[in-house]
Amino acid sequence: MVISKSQSKEQALNSVAGESVNDFEEQPINAPALSLGGWARWIWRQLTSMRTALLLLLLLAAAAVPGSIFPQRSADPNGVVQYFDNNPTVAPILDSIQLFDVYTSAWFSAIYILLFISLIGCVVPRTGVHAKALRSAPPAAPKLFSRMPASLQAKLPAALAKAVPEAAAALLKKQGYRVVRDGKDVSAERGYLRETGNLVFHFSLIGVLIAVGWGGGLSYSGQRVLVEGETFVNNLASYDSFSPGTFFSEDYLVPFAVKLDKFEVDFDFTNVTNVGTPLDFRAYVAAKVPASDGVDAQEKTGVIRVNEPLELPGSHVYLTGNGYAPSITIRDQDGNITYSGATPFLPQSSTYTSLGVIKVPDAAEQFGIIAFFYPTVDELESGALTSLYPAPIDPLLTMNVYVGDLGLESGAPKNVYALDTSEMTQVAGGKSGVKGLRLALGETADLPGELGTVTFDGLKRFASLDVSYNPGGIWVLIFALLSLAGVTTSLLVPRRRVWVRQTASGFEVAALARGDDPMLEKVVADVAAALTSEDFVSNNTKGK
Amino acid sequence: MTPITLASTLLTEVGIDLNPELAGLARLLIQASMIFYTGAFLSFAFHLSRLSSMDKSARQNASKLERVGIALLIGAAVIHAAGVVLRGVSASRVPWANMYEFAITGSLVVVVIFLFALIIKDIRLIATFVAGFNLLILGTADTVFWVNVKSLMPALQSYWLVIHVLVAVLATAFFNIAAALSIAYVFKTAKWVQNAKGKATASFKRILDLFADAEKLERLAYRFNIIGFILWSFTLIAGAIWAERAWHRYWGWDTKEVWTFIIWTIYAGYLHANATRGWTGKRSAWLSIIGFLAILFNFTIVNMYFKGLHVYSGL
Ligand code: HEM
Numbered sequence: 001m002v003i004s005k006s007q008s009k010e011q012a013l014n015s016v017a018g019e020s021v022n023d024f025e026e027q028p029i030n031a032p033a034l035s036l037g038g039w040a041r042w043i044w045r046q047l048t049s050m051r052t053a054l055l056l057l058l059l060l061a062a063a064a065v066p067g068s069i070f071p072q073r074s075a076d077p078n079g080v081v082q083y084f085d086n087n088p089t090v091a092p093i094l095d096s097i098q099l100f101d102v103y104t105s106a107w108f109s110a111i112y113i114l115l116f117i118s119l120i121g122c123v124v125p126r127t128g129v130h131a132k133a134l135r136s137a138p139p140a141a142p143k144l145f146s147r148m149p150a151s152l153q154a155k156l157p158a159a160l161a162k163a164v165p166e167a168a169a170a171l172l173k174k175q176g177y178r179v180v181r182d183g184k185d186v187s188a189e190r191g192y193l194r195e196t197g198n199l200v201f202h203f204s205l206i207g208v209l210i211a212v213g214w215g216g217g218l219s220y221s222g223q224r225v226l227v228e229g230e231t232f233v234n235n236l237a238s239y240d241s242f243s244p245g246t247f248f249s250e251d252y253l254v255p256f257a258v259k260l261d262k263f264e265v266d267f268d269f270t271n272v273t274n275v276g277t278p279l280d281f282r283a284y285v286a287a288k289v290p291a292s293d294g295v296d297a298q299e300k301t302g303v304i305r306v307n308e309p310l311e312l313p314g315s316h317v318y319l320t321g322n323g324y325a326p327s328i329t330i331r332d333q334d335g336n337i338t339y340s341g342a343t344p345f346l347p348q349s350s351t352y353t354s355l356g357v358i359k360v361p362d363a364a365e366q367f368g369i370i371a372f373f374y375p376t377v378d379e380l381e382s383g384a385l386t387s388l389y390p391a392p393i394d395p396l397l398t399m400n401v402y403v404g405d406l407g408l409e410s411g412a413p414k415n416v417y418a419l420d421t422s423e424m425t426q427v428a429g430g431k432s433g434v435k436g437l438r439l440a441l442g443e444t445a446d447l448p449g450e451l452g453t454v455t456f457d458g459l460k461r462f463a464s465l466d467v468s469y470n471p472g473g474i475w476v477l478i479f480a481l482l483s484l485a486g487v488t489t490s491l492l493v494p495r496r497r498v499w500v501r502q503t504a505s506g507f508e509v510a511a512l513a514r515g516d517d518p519m520l521e522k523v524v525a526d527v528a529a530a531l532t533s534e535d536f537v538s539n540n541t542k543g544k
Numbered sequence: 545m546t547p548i549t550l551a552s553t554l555l556t557e558v559g560i561d562l563n564p565e566l567a568g569l570a571r572l573l574i575q576a577s578m579i580f581y582t583g584a585f586l587s588f589a590f591h592l593s594r595l596s597s598m599d600k601s602a603r604q605n606a607s608k609l610e611r612v613g614i615a616l617l618i619g620a621a622v623i624h625a626a627g628v629v630l631r632g633v634s635a636s637r638v639p640w641a642n643m644y645e646f647a648i649t650g651s652l653v654v655v656v657i658f659l660f661a662l663i664i665k666d667i668r669l670i671a672t673f674v675a676g677f678n679l680l681i682l683g684t685a686d687t688v689f690w691v692n693v694k695s696l697m698p699a700l701q702s703y704w705l706v707i708h709v710l711v712a713v714l715a716t717a718f719f720n721i722a723a724a725l726s727i728a729y730v731f732k733t734a735k736w737v738q739n740a741k742g743k744a745t746a747s748f749k750r751i752l753d754l755f756a757d758a759e760k761l762e763r764l765a766y767r768f769n770i771i772g773f774i775l776w777s778f779t780l781i782a783g784a785i786w787a788e789r790a791w792h793r794y795w796g797w798d799t800k801e802v803w804t805f806i807i808w809t810i811y812a813g814y815l816h817a818n819a820t821r822g823w824t825g826k827r828s829a830w831l832s833i834i835g836f837l838a839i840l841f842n843f844t845i846v847n848m849y850f851k852g853l854h855v856y857s858g859l
């Protein structure tokens with residue numbers, strides 16, 4: 001038996017006589033006649049063309065770049081403030097073209113909205129076409145098999161050749177093809193899942209976008225610094241900062257209370273290359289949820305870790321930061337307490353050198369303190385202090401004291417972590433002529449002038465907690481996984497058509513794939529081999 | 545309460561085991577593998593230059609050189625793998641938590657995938673590229689990215705580190721091989737190569753003639769890229785799930801998230817290009833190369849110089 005192989009590299013399949021063997025090839029779009037409706041249709045076809053989709057995708061990729069170069073208000077608001085400070089002339093210009101809000105900017109939105117309109121315009125009609133294809137028979141065999149990307153001719157005696165169509169139909173059916181016989185021709189098609197996967201993928205992207213938008217609108221996230229022993233209640237007043245979505249309403253806040261019982265940190269103490277590296281942060285919390293609409297009253301204790309939020313009705317509580325909160329008491333000259341409490345100090349380094357601010361508005365003369373806390377203090381040769389280790393092995397507080405207007409009366413919200421010293425006079429530390437104060441744990445020192453005394457009573461830790469709610473998250477995930485399944489199916493399931501024709505001298509086989517198909521030639525060869533195999537020959541000669 | 549009693553209540557003894565000596569040995573193995581990579585690179589390069597020679601007998605002897613190259617590459621991969629495993633053992637965790645470790649693990653995955661892909665005959669000729677690229681990556685890792693073993697910061701202590709990063713590394717390896725094929729494609733179809741007149745370009749052209757025909761290169765690149773794209777999509781989703789756990793939102797346009805998105809979008813564009821008239825061939829090959837350049841940019845420049853939450857370069 002002789003098999004002669006012929007393969008055509010020609011991919012311009014639309015030209016195959018009289019039939020559209022590849023429905024997926026794009027048709028060129030011609031400029032319209034000059035009617036209004038014609039133009040509208042033309043614009044719509046342009047917008048929903050593959051070329052436009054491609055250009056919009058590339059444009060979207062390019063448009064996302066500046067957001068990684070310039071600080072963004074959403075991800076790094078302090079960075080934006082800093083950028084304005086450092087580049088006072090350029091920053092406003094950049095701001096006017098929304099370079100600090102790239103992902104909500106008009107131009108970024110325009111690109112992805114156009115892309116999704118194009119997507120809908122493209123996918124909806126394709127769904128119709130595909131639904132029809134799912135119900136229709138594979139297309140008739142082409143006139144010239146040799147013009148298909150893979151084809152073979154095989155010689156068989158006429159008696160055997162007669163058995164080819166039936167055997168080929170059975171063979172292809174067994175391999176999962178949809179098969180029709182038409183006289184001497186057999187047409188077969190498989191891999192409808194490829195297009196189904198592609199459509200599921202594109203539709204799921206729309207799902208992702210909607211879920212992101214809808215969920216983002218209803219979402220909120222609030223940040224709160226909580227010292228050990230403190231409790232906060234889930235309402236707007238108790239947050240240090242709060243960012244609501246567009247459709248947020250205060251009613252969404254389930255009024256649960258969370259108490260930070262204890263905060264623990266493990267620092268590596270034993271491995272030389274790793275000393276002082278944090279190994280674990282644990283916030284031990286107790287939550288009380290009162291009964292409310294659809295929520296049962298409950299009490300819950302738990303440990304929040306960096307990757308393990310506490311799940312409460314309607315929101316999750318995350319651990320986003322931590323630090324020390326030295327307990328400090330300030331007394332005036334008569335021994336009356338003018339300030340008392342554990343004040344969160346913000347860590348400035350990996351060894352937890354921390355900066356804190358104390359404001360004493362109720363003293364006879366208003367004053368403020370800028371303090372540094374060193375958990376394990378060490379003095380450098382220059383005389384400057386530093387912390388050697390992040391745990392409090394040898395803790396020390398240093399203080400610079402300022403007297404004057406704290407500016408608290410103006411009513412404007414004040415950052416509790418910063419002291420505006422522009423209206424104040426430094427009376428201890430720096431160039432004031434009086435040495436800054438230094439206190440070890442348990443020590444009391446005299447404040448300069450008639451301000452009284454300050455005591456470093458004890459040390460607590462604080463946790464920065466973030467309470468977040470986003471009902472869209474789960475839907476984003478579902479659609480994202482659907483789209484992943486869709487794209488995987490679409491890219492890996494081959495869609496191909498196989499034709500077999502009985503000829504005078506034997507038979508021909510040809511195959512055509514949609515998209516890339518590494519197995520196309522092998523499929524053709526295998527079909528030909530099966531139809532010339534000894535099994536085939538013996539099966540079809542016995543009865544004769 | 546005295547400071548010391550306070551300290552002892554706040555300090556907890558925790559047992560993680562870091563072994564710097566073993567990490568040193570791991571580094572030595574990686575350096576040794578670089579010697580093998582150099583050998584493999586030179587063999588493959590000589591092999592190519594022999595093949596391009598006009599002298600027939602020189603061409604016939606060439607396949608020996610190729611076999612030597614492949615043997616050296618296998619040797620390099622084995623030693624490289626031992627180094628990566630030891631690095632993991634010395635840190636008591638997966639060896640992909642900082643740039644040094646990404647680089648050594650990622651390049652190992654590239655060479656392993658490549659060695660398996662050798663079953664596909666047409667891929668042989670990019671061996672020079674693979675050996676050279678790994679040499680470059682390991683050289684950079686050893687000189688610029690090296691850090692001693694460290695424990696994981698709490699945000700990285702998650703099984704998502706194993707899944708998300710491993711899949712990202714795998715995706716990168718597939719994109720890498722695809723990009724090599726696309727580079728070969730671009731050279732092969734370049735006008736200035738095809739019209740080569742000068743002696744140097746002529747022999748360059750002869751080397752390129754050895755590669756599979758352009759269409760085959762394009763299709764091979766496509767096959768590696770689709771696997772890369774599926775893996776990258778998974779990386780993106782897994783990253784979002786992890787971000788929801790660790791940073792209280794699944795997506796926040798952090799610089800690293802931005803670049804993951806950009807890369808994903810470029811490759812989506814690439815896949816579209818392959819189905820768009822006028823965009824197959826050279827343009828899609830360029831998109832495949834640009835996509836991989838974006839990955840390299842993301843790994844180096846973004847990790848080292850851009851500000852963001854993903855501060856794990858270890859540098
Ligand atoms: C958000 C925007 C889009 C993304 C991220 C995207 C992504 C993709 C990806 C990854 C593929 C390859 C996998 C597959 O075949 O399923 C693909 C294929 C495809 N896309 Fe899109 N797409 C988008 C928009 C569009 C639009 C607007 C159109 C129509 C103009 C379109 C039409 C197609 C077609 C026809 C294919 C099949 C190509 C083939 O046969 O290989 N897509 N798309």
